[in-house]
Amino acid sequence: MLLQIIYLIAISAEAMTGALAAGRRRMDLFGVVIIACVTALGGGSLRDIVLGHYPLGWVRHPEYLGYTVGAAFAATFLAKKLHYLRRTFLWLDALGLIAFTLIGCAVAREAGHQPAIVVVAGMLTGAFGGVLRDVLCNEIPLVFQRELYAVISLLTGVAYLALLRLGVAENVAVLACLGGGFAVRLLAIRYEWEMPKFVYQ
Numbered sequence: 001m002l003l004q005i006i007y008l009i010a011i012s013a014e015a016m017t018g019a020l021a022a023g024r025r026r027m028d029l030f031g032v033v034i035i036a037c038v039t040a041l042g043g044g045s046l047r048d049i050v051l052g053h054y055p056l057g058w059v060r061h062p063e064y065l066g067y068t069v070g071a072a073f074a075a076t077f078l079a080k081k082l083h084y085l086r087r088t089f090l091w092l093d094a095l096g097l098i099a100f101t102l103i104g105c106a107v108a109r110e111a112g113h114q115p116a117i118v119v120v121a122g123m124l125t126g127a128f129g130g131v132l133r134d135v136l137c138n139e140i141p142l143v144f145q146r147e148l149y150a151v152i153s154l155l156t157g158v159a160y161l162a163l164l165r166l167g168v169a170e171n172v173a174v175l176a177c178l179g180g181g182f183a184v185r186l187l188a189i190r191y192e193w194e195m196p197k198f199v200y201q
Contacts, residue, residue, distance in 0.1 A: 010096030036072035
């Protein structure tokens with residue numbers, strides 16, 4: 001239930017960031033809604049397609065589309081004030097990354113996949129909605145050029161499986177990874193931790 005509540009908050013926040021990205025590209029309202037939905041639901045959809053997990057999450061729960069579309073329209077009306085909430089959005093995005101990751105890991109684990117696949121499924125769920133958003137907006141994905149993001153998702157998935165392997169109760173493992181991953185992501189933002197870059201002239 002905790003992850004479900006966080007998931008709904010996260011897809012709403014991610015939909016709003018997607019809508020704002022579409023606005024910066026001067027898209028019409030249809031484009032705004034599409035980018036918002038891709039940002040919020042794209043990672044989970046990609047995971048389900050890769051794992052052959054059907055129906056897709058938003059097909060099984062169409063109310064998720066309602067949350068994302070509503071958040072997209074809210075962003076268009078509140079856009080002028082949203083820059084005051086930038087820090088809040090960063091926190092929600094960090095929380096969403098970890099929550100999506102843990103949900104993706106849980107889905108793959110329940111389907112009986114190997115640990116490596118479980119971790120990759122979590123990373124796809126957590127990070128690739130933003131990748132799809134940036135690609136559709138004709139930008140280099142932020143995941144590949146800014147502070148640690150996808151790496152934190154991978155580490156969260158590894159920590160989740162390690163705790164379960166050690167016999168920790170699943171709810172405790174989820175809460176521990178949620179708090180730990182969230183803290184590491186905020187530290188990465190605060191201190192601008194990045195992966196080494198490859199620069200070729």
